[in-house]
Amino acid sequence: MTAATLPGYRKRKRVGRQVRIWAGVALCVLFLFPVFWMVLSSFKLPRDIFTTPPVLFFDPTLETYISYMQRADISRRMVNTVTVATGSGLLSIVAGAMAGYALARIRIKGAATLGVLILMSRGVPPIALAVPMFLVARKLGLTDKHITLILAYCTFLIPYVMWLMRGFFKGLPKELEEAALLDGCSRYGAFFKIIVPISLPGLLSTLIFSVILAWEELLFALVLTNRNASTIPVAIAGIAGDTVNGANWGALTAVGTLTVVPVVIFALLVQKWLIKGLAEGATKG
Amino acid sequence: MAVETAMKGARKARPRKTVPMIDWLTRWSFMMPAIVILLAVLAYPILYTLEISFSSLDLGSFTANEWVGWENYGDVLKDRGFWNAMKVTGIYLAWAMPIQMILGFGIAYLINAEWKGRGVVRALFLIPMVVAPVVAGGIWRMMLDPLWGLVNYLLGLLGLGNPDWLGNPTLAMATLVIIDTWRWTPFVVLIATAALMALPKDVFEAADIDGANWWTKLWSITVPLLVPIIAATFVVRWLGAVKMFDIALAATRGGPGDATNVINLYIYEQAFRSLRFAESAAMAVIVLVMTMMLTGLFLIGTRKLEDNY
Numbered sequence: 001m002t003a004a005t006l007p008g009y010r011k012r013k014r015v016g017r018q019v020r021i022w023a024g025v026a027l028c029v030l031f032l033f034p035v036f037w038m039v040l041s042s043f044k045l046p047r048d049i050f051t052t053p054p055v056l057f058f059d060p061t062l063e064t065y066i067s068y069m070q071r072a073d074i075s076r077r078m079v080n081t082v083t084v085a086t087g088s089g090l091l092s093i094v095a096g097a098m099a100g101y102a103l104a105r106i107r108i109k110g111a112a113t114l115g116v117l118i119l120m121s122r123g124v125p126p127i128a129l130a131v132p133m134f135l136v137a138r139k140l141g142l143t144d145k146h147i148t149l150i151l152a153y154c155t156f157l158i159p160y161v162m163w164l165m166r167g168f169f170k171g172l173p174k175e176l177e178e179a180a181l182l183d184g185c186s187r188y189g190a191f192f193k194i195i196v197p198i199s200l201p202g203l204l205s206t207l208i209f210s211v212i213l214a215w216e217e218l219l220f221a222l223v224l225t226n227r228n229a230s231t232i233p234v235a236i237a238g239i240a241g242d243t244v245n246g247a248n249w250g251a252l253t254a255v256g257t258l259t260v261v262p263v264v265i266f267a268l269l270v271q272k273w274l275i276k277g278l279a280e281g282a283t284k285g
Numbered sequence: 286m287a288v289e290t291a292m293k294g295a296r297k298a299r300p301r302k303t304v305p306m307i308d309w310l311t312r313w314s315f316m317m318p319a320i321v322i323l324l325a326v327l328a329y330p331i332l333y334t335l336e337i338s339f340s341s342l343d344l345g346s347f348t349a350n351e352w353v354g355w356e357n358y359g360d361v362l363k364d365r366g367f368w369n370a371m372k373v374t375g376i377y378l379a380w381a382m383p384i385q386m387i388l389g390f391g392i393a394y395l396i397n398a399e400w401k402g403r404g405v406v407r408a409l410f411l412i413p414m415v416v417a418p419v420v421a422g423g424i425w426r427m428m429l430d431p432l433w434g435l436v437n438y439l440l441g442l443l444g445l446g447n448p449d450w451l452g453n454p455t456l457a458m459a460t461l462v463i464i465d466t467w468r469w470t471p472f473v474v475l476i477a478t479a480a481l482m483a484l485p486k487d488v489f490e491a492a493d494i495d496g497a498n499w500w501t502k503l504w505s506i507t508v509p510l511l512v513p514i515i516a517a518t519f520v521v522r523w524l525g526a527v528k529m530f531d532i533a534l535a536a537t538r539g540g541p542g543d544a545t546n547v548i549n550l551y552i553y554e555q556a557f558r559s560l561r562f563a564e565s566a567a568m569a570v571i572v573l574v575m576t577m578m579l580t581g582l583f584l585i586g587t588r589k590l591e592d593n594y
Contacts, residue, residue: 020398102315128569216417
């Protein structure tokens with residue numbers, strides 16, 4: 001390295017690096033703090049939440065969780081959220097990955113245009129879909145059903161999966177399925193026996209991220225469900241927006257923690273793939 | 286290439302018509318699940334919104350009644366609330382987008398310093414991004430509470446007064462931008478970190494030899510090399526930001542007054558609280574067209590930028 005000949009320069013660079021490291025760590029702590037504060041507050045008794053100054057040390061208790069979980073709608077909402085999120089995630093990964101593969105590898109006349117159209121749908125405001133979906137579901141008696149919400153989530157999940165997986169499949173060496181097709185493998189055989197197995201990590205992380213997106217969705221859940229199929233985000237919006245009794249911070253933090261913790265664990269498990277997928281998804285539009 | 290010659294061979298060997306037909310069907314069948322689902326839940330609702338926007342809606346049967354032409358659109362354009370919502374959305378976008386882009390790339394530069402903990406810091410930055418927006422709105426509302434909130438307590442310690450984050454119209458908009466920035470900057474950070482790591486090292490070494498300072502390096506090497514990714518990130522973030530709904534609903538409910546009533550929240554309330562479905566459909570169509578046009582413009586701009594650099 002030529003920099004070795006310039007000791008002053010080198011020293012400045014080292015100091016700069018230290019500053020960057022510490023500033024980065026400080027920013028990270030700052031960004032994580034709200035989540036930490038939420039988890040912490042969820043173990044407080046109401047009297048420890050409403051204090052000045054806010055307390056950092058207190059007797060932790062599960063009381064908020066217990067009192068809130070006993071209210072049946074939270075556990076039912078949990079089940080609903082899991083059902084709808086995994087259902088729409090699985091449906092979208094199958095439909096989206098197949099379409100993404102078709103766009104990346106199979107030359108079909110007209111498919112490219114369709115692909116562009118589907119990608120363009122990312123610009124459609126969900127409210128423009130929520131209004132007619134509500135009216136149609138109402139007419140067909142499909143409101144408050146899991147399947148309605150699952151299908152509604154496909155509107156943003158399928159284009160998302162297709163977009164990510166198209167980029168992913170494009171990056172795979174072509175020789176793989178060429179060899180398979182030459183060996184007399186059908187297109188489906190090549191896709192399911194060769195492409196899918198080697199793409200498993202990519203597929204899995206895309207699936208997990210799709211499930212997370214569905215898990216957090218609010219607008220469609222608010223519009224298309226009211227009791228039986230209602231999800232956790234709807235409950236949180238209700239708690240946070242309770243202007244009559246004032247927001248119940250205990251319930252908010254407890255339910256918020258229950259929503260966030262599993263998602264964070266999953267996200268950290270697949271973080272390497274997630275980051276790669278996000279970066280590629282953004283660049284290979 | 287090998288496949289094509291092989292396929293041609295196959296076509297010659299078998300009866301001519303059936304094989305291409307079957308092959309054509311198999312090819313299309315890969316697209317079919319996506320097409321069928323999206324026709325039903327994406328294309329059809331959009332067309333239906335269009336129909337409702339030109340009709341009067343029968344609230345008894347929830348179906349479009351008769352064709353009323355541009356009447357709903359006329360009503361929307363006369364609606365003060367609609368214009369206010371458009372203005373509020375514009376202000377939110379004008380603040381949130383640049384702040385998140387600059388902050389995102391800035392933080393990415395900082396956390397890219399090489400050290401043992403770099404991977405951990407980067408992974409931890411993922412966390413705010415997977416916090417449900419509605420939860421984000423809720424937690425921040427709690428932290429910004431003027432009476433019991435942590436933020437105002439800390440500001441009080443520093444002697445910075447007791448701002449009413451959610452009660453003052455200007456501050457409420459700032460609050461919305463802050464929460465959104467907290468939730469979305471990590472997304473920009475992650476993309477930017479990947480982009481920074483992919484930068485060619487030798488160019489910087491060459492610049493070091495030439496004695497270039499950091500400012501010159503930043504503006505003549507880093508930024509030009511990053512332009513395509515900055516532009517792409519901007520478009521992706523824009524597509525998310527125009528959908529702003531959850532955070533506004535959970536944190537401010539559009540208030541105080543209508544100060545943070547972003548367009549999606551306004552349409553939602555017009556449709557599902559005031560039951561003005563036809564007018565909301567017209568608003569949704571206007572927003573849809575505007576979003577598409579602006580997205581198209583941004584994409585063209587992105588292309589141009591990429592060509593120039």
